[in-house]
Each structure stands twice: as structure tokens, then as C-alpha cells.
Amino acid sequence: MDLQQLALEEAALKSLSDAVTDRLKEVKTAMQEALVETGASRVDASLPDGTKVATISRSDAKPAAVVTDSDAFLSWVRKNSPHNVTTRLVTEVRPAYTTALLAEMTAAGAAVVADKETGVIEDVDGVEIRATRSLTHSVRPTKDGRERIAAAWRDGELGHLNLPQIAGPAKEAS
Numbered sequence: 001m002d003l004q005q006l007a008l009e010e011a012a013l014k015s016l017s018d019a020v021t022d023r024l025k026e027v028k029t030a031m032q033e034a035l036v037e038t039g040a041s042r043v044d045a046s047l048p049d050g051t052k053v054a055t056i057s058r059s060d061a062k063p064a065a066v067v068t069d070s071d072a073f074l075s076w077v078r079k080n081s082p083h084n085v086t087t088r089l090v091t092e093v094r095p096a097y098t099t100a101l102l103a104e105m106t107a108a109g110a111a112v113v114a115d116k117e118t119g120v121i122e123d124v125d126g127v128e129i130r131a132t133r134s135l136t137h138s139v140r141p142t143k144d145g146r147e148r149i150a151a152a153w154r155d156g157e158l159g160h161l162n163l164p165q166i167a168g169p170a171k172e173a174s
Helices: 003-038 070-080 095-108 145-154
Strands: 042-046 052-059 063-067 085-087 091-093 112-114 121-123 127-131 136-141
Touching: 003 052, 003 136, 052 145, 063 095, 070 085, 070 091, 070 095, 091 095, 095 112, 095 127, 136 145
Parallel strands: none
Antiparallel strands: 042 052, 052 136, 063 127, 085 091, 112 121
């Protein structure tokens, strides 16, 4: 084992990985903006010869109820469902009740609950419906997409893209 060669190889791979990661972040951000701007939910990625190598699919944020003001939420539960409040060194709403109430509000799409006995709908203080994850998208290569992309890169067919320049495997000396 050649320690110097391993050190150089690791340093080179780390540098290349950083370059690819930085460029991927830029492209992913630009792709997300383009998907939102155009309203597209799905785009095929194809090589210059038209061969499909991947599908890009937008994932929209799903709204859910979240506690945004713990004190206001605790006060609301104390007033409307005091048996679901426990007092220890810290007074808090029972976690199971919070989970159930947030699920009910998420299903309703609003920070409100209906009284089970009277049917009266009340706003729940300290809770909002918010996106629980940011807009994103996924890349799903076709069955042989990765191999086709690698071959296209090695063959110089992706030169029109702003990709970090990485050479293919070294050719053996004759």
C-alpha cells in the first residue's frame, strides 16, 4: 500500500466531491425555481441524442398543524380540555393530546377544532397550519440512466453543460 498515493487520491476525490456538491446545490436551486416558475411538476432529463436518463419530479410542501406559541396553546388547552394538562416541574400539554389535536387540525386544514358535544368550532391559540417541509424535487434515474450519463460524460457529449471537469478513467499505457 502506497501511503502517499492514497493520500493524493483521497485529497483529489475530496476536491472533486466538493466541486460537484457545490455545483449540484446551484443547479438544484435553479431547477426548483424553474419548476415553480413554470408550474411543471415533472421533467424528463435526456441526453443530446434524445435518450431519457432520468425524471425530475417536484414535491410540494404538505401543510400541517404545528404549535407556534406553546404558552398560548397551553392556555387554550387549560381552558378547553384541562384533563389533558399535566403539571410537574413544568406544566405542559399531554403529548398524546397534542398529537391528536394537531392531526385533527391538519386534516381540517385549519387551526380550529369542533367541540364534540356542542359542535361549536373554535380557533386554537398558538397553532398555525404551515408547510412542514420546503419545496423540493427528486431525481429518479432510469434503469440504465447512470451508466448512460457516465458514458456520455466520458465521450464528451455533455460539454455543453456547466459541469465540473472530471476526466474518465485513465487509459493504460501501451
